[in-house]
Amino acid sequence: MATPPDPSSRPTTQDATATADLKSTAKWLLGASASSAAVLVAGLQLGNLEALGNADVLYGAAALASVAIALAAATTLLFLAARVLSTSRPAISQLQREDIDDNGARPGKRMNPPDDPRLRELVWERGPELLGERDSIWKIVEDHESAAAALSSSNTVVILEKRYRPSRPADAEALRNIFKDLDRRIQEICDAAGYIATREHYKDLKQHMCWLLPLFGIGILSFAWLTFLYPPLFLSPSAKVTTPIQVEITVPSDAAASRAGLPAGCVKKTPLKGVAVGGKLDSPILVTRSENGCPARRVKNSKDLITVPLSAPSAPAASPSRPCDTHKPHLHDHPGGSPTPPSTARPGPE
Numbered sequence: 276m277a278t279p280p281d282p283s284s285r286p287t288t289q290d291a292t293a294t295a296d297l298k299s300t301a302k303w304l305l306g307a308s309a310s311s312a313a314v315l316v317a318g319l320q321l322g323n324l325e326a327l328g329n330a331d332v333l334y335g336a337a338a339l340a341s342v343a344i345a346l347a348a349a350t351t352l353l354f355l356a357a358r359v360l361s362t363s364r365p366a367i368s369q370l371q372r373e374d375i376d377d378n379g380a381r382p383g384k385r386m387n388p389p390d391d392p393r394l395r396e397l398v399w400e401r402g403p404e405l406l407g408e409r410d411s412i413w414k415i416v417e418d419h420e421s422a423a424a425a426l427s428s429s430n431t432v433v434i435l436e437k438r439y440r441p442s443r444p445a446d447a448e449a450l451r452n453i454f455k456d457l458d459r460r461i462q463e464i465c466d467a468a469g470y471i472a473t474r475e476h477y478k479d480l481k482q483h484m485c486w487l488l489p490l491f492g493i494g495i496l497s498f499a500w501l502t503f504l505y506p507p508l509f510l511s512p513s514a515k516v517t518t519p520i521q522v523e524i525t526v527p528s529d530a531a532a533s534r535a536g537l538p539a540g541c542v543k544k545t546p547l548k549g550v551a552v553g554g555k556l557d558s559p560i561l562v563t564r565s566e567n568g569c570p571a572r573r574v575k576n577s578k579d580l581i582t583v584p585l586s587a588p589s590a591p592a593a594s595p596s597r598p599c600d601t602h603k604p605h606l607h608d609h610p611g612g613s614p615t616p617p618s619t620a621r622p623g624p625e
Contacts, residue, residue, distance in 0.1 A: 288463050290470040294364075297470075297477045301359040304480070308352060308488060338501040345494030348487045355480040355487075362476055364469035367416060367461050374398065374412040385410045393471050397464060405464050407456075408435060412464060419457035422450050516559050520551040521585040524563060524574075531579035541569040549574075551582065 375381060377389045388399040397405060398412065409415055418434050425432035429441040434453060439446040524547045526532045529539045541547060547569060551559035559582060561574035574580065 288466040290463065290466040294362075294466070294470045294473045297473050298360050298362075301356050301477060301480060304484070305353070305356040308484075334501055338498050341494045341497035341501065343494075345491050345498065348491035348494060352484065352487045352491070355476070355483055359473060359476045359480055362469065362473040364465050365472070367412070367465055370394075370397070370464060370468055371413045371416045378411055378413070381411070381413065393468060396471055397467055401467065405460060405467060407460065415457055415460055415464070419454065419461060422454040422457065426450050426454065515555050516551045516553050520559075522549050522551050522559070522561065523547070523583045523585055524549045524561060525581035525583070527579065527581060534576045534578075535580055536572065536575035537563070538569065546583075551584070
């Protein structure tokens with residue numbers, strides 16, 4: 276009984292080599308892009324977003340939008356590159372089914388090119404190279420299976436309108452050559468189909484990289500510009516209130532008084548005296564004093580109030596030290612309140 280040759284060792288086709296080159300290039304482009312992105316992102320400080328809140332909510336929204344744009348561009352680029360790297364080599368059975376569905380003249384001779392772009396390239400444009408004397412992938416598969424079955428069972432088989440009897444040595448050798456040739460062609464067809472799919476995904480990657488990479492750079496640089504390069508954002512952080520500070524509070528309007536939790540009448544009785552007990556100097560936690568009929572209370576929201584710290588009263592300056600003078604009698608030196616004048620009497624004669 277004749278047996279088909281062992282197809283375990285097969286040479287690498289040009290399409291397989293080209294597919295590997297495309298995936299290697301995509302991997303290199305992805306690595307270079309990721310390295311550049313890492314360098315840019317490493318130089319940014321997300322903590323600078325706090326400064327945006329101190330400046331304007333629109334600046335904060337613009338910075339977050341810049342980050343979102345950069346992340347969307349990077350994610351899209353990663354997806355396209357992953358699609359190139361994950362493109363698999365299709366099985367011959369899948370290509371056979373697609374060819375059968377596309378070939379309306381089956382089992383007759385194909386008269387028109389396939390509608391599917393990949394099949395059109397495999398069967399119509401590269402047909403003489405990949406299919407040889409046949410015009411369909413399904414015919415390659417059927418003759419391959421017929422040759423293998425004939426070599427295994429020694430049954431007579433007809434391939435390309437020629438009859439082969441495996442019991443004859445010449446026919447058996449011819450069948451083995453046919454099997455090897457069709458086995459090679461099947462491998463080349465599958466490799467070519469895998470290359471076509473990889474090539475199309477690689478084209479998409481290259482086309483989208485032309486605008487994804489600039490978009491990513493614009494997003495990162497816009498975020499950097501908005502967070503710590505734009506001049507209005509060079510805001511020194513407001514000092515925290517660590518000890519109670521005497522302040523003078525001006526309530527500019529009834530609306531501001533309402534948001535602060537103060538009676539509307541306090542507007543006409545400003546400025547009020549109060550104490551900043553916490554928070555920051557630009558938005559302190561305030562407690563007002565009761566005066567002019569405006570009750571003392573804790574201010575809910577000091578954002579709209581005008582708060583002016585009062586200077587602490589200065590301590591009296593100490594008199595400069597000087598050397599002690601020679602003690603002279605004064606009125607307050609005598610315990611009785613009046614000093615004893617020095618004696619002026621002269622001693623009398625004895």
